Amino acid sequence: MTPAAPAWPEIDWRQPAFAPCGDHGRRALACLREGAAVHQALRQAAGASPAPRFVPQAALPAGEPYESFIHRTGAVPTRDNLHDLFNGLVWLACPQAKRRLNELQATEIVRRGVGPTRGPLRDALTLxxxxxxxxxxxxxxxxxxxxxxxxxxxxxxxxxxxxxxxxxxxxxxxxxxxxxxxxxxxxxxxxxxxxxxxxxxxxxxxxxxxxxxxxxxxxxxxxxxxxxxxxxxxxxxxxxxxxxxxxxxxxxxxxxx
Structure with missing residues (x-):
């Protein structure tokens, strides 16, 4: 059985918190309400902008850290939920900052590995x-x-x-x-x-x-x-x-x- 699509909320993109993502957000939500998956909606919203590739979560190989995969491939695994929609919208609004965060996360994973704790730098990056x-x-x-x-x-x-x-x-x-x-x-x-x-x-x-x-x-x-x-x-x-x-x-x- 195909899981039910999420009920996407109404968002006032004029509000100060959402305004930086507003242009992309309006386009993405319109696609979602027509039945698109989140990665597809983000691709449509990006248009010609130099955005990362948004791919389904299933594209992330088992055992590979999320941040390492993004750094290696330039693709962002994306689930069909509001959390990942906003993650994608921030990627579209601030691609340089998101790439810098990802670069630092991936470098720290190579340096320290993936353990029970992230360490102070990865904790701060995640926060x-x-x-x-x-x-x-x-x-x-x-x-x-x-x-x-x-x-x-x-x-x-x-x-x-x-x-x-x-x-x-x-x-x-x-x-x-x-x-x-x-x-x-x-x-x-x-x-x-x-x-x-x-x-x-x-x-x-x-x-x-x-x-x-x-x-x-x-x-x-x-x-x-x-x-x-x-x-x-x-x-x-x-x-x-x-x-x-x-x-x-x-x-x-x-x-x-």
Whole structure:
């Protein structure tokens, strides 16, 4: 018996979290609703762009690591679910950054092998790939974020967010925002490497910032994304932030920028 096709959700591609994937996402969802598999829909959505080849999950040989296969063949095994759809859409939006992540993962697998633990670099790469984000914002917002001073970040600094750009990179986080948006959803924002002023939320800049030594130190700042002005209508009310289960104070010194 052929398994039932997933029920694809309605996604407002104008929303800030989804806008970077919007053009490809609209085309891919239209194909999916006509019965295409996810790898086929992503190929159609890519058009003439220099995207990787999306192939069915069955193309991944038994025993070969997913990241190694992509690095060896240039093809991305893809399952028929929303998680892999968003993974493919991030590949289409940020091909340089995704290739850099894959290169670092594959190199680390060759160096360390596949064991019960990934090691600090692969842990950081996976965290960013699944749940990462990039923020370009005025210095006072960065200072408040790194200090986890949520009132300063979201209330006193609210007007400054008009000068900020936040891009969700992690495909697991995008999936959660599409299916079960909730206050506690938290991005891991990548802090810039030493000597860099910031990371622009653009493909080439993200790829350049993915430096192994920097990533291995896990230079991430947690950001509850629905607290960002304009990302959730409910956060217009100041009481939204009076939730210590989500907007927690810092427990340790923030990562250096």
């Amino acid at each position: 960013f790939d699944e749940n990462g984000a990039v923020l370009d914002a005025p210095l006072p917002l960065w200072q408040a974020l790194l200090a986890r001073d949520w009132r300063r970040l979201f209330a006193e600094g609210r007007a400054l967010w008009r000068q900020a750009r936040l891009m969700v990179f992690g495909h697991a986080l995008l999936e959660q925002l599409a299916t079960l948006p909730r206050k506690g959803l938290t991005a891991h924002v990548l802090c810039a490497p030493a000597g860099a002023a910031a990371i622009a939320p653009e493909d080439g800049a993200i790829a350049q910032a993915l430096q192994p030594a920097h990533l291995a130190a896990k230079p991430f700042a947690p950001l509850p994304v629905l607290g960002v002005p304009g990302w959730c209508a409910a956060n217009e009310a100041p009481v939204f932030y009076d939730d210590p289960a989500v907007f927690r104070p810092a427990r340790r010194p923030p990562p250096a920028r």
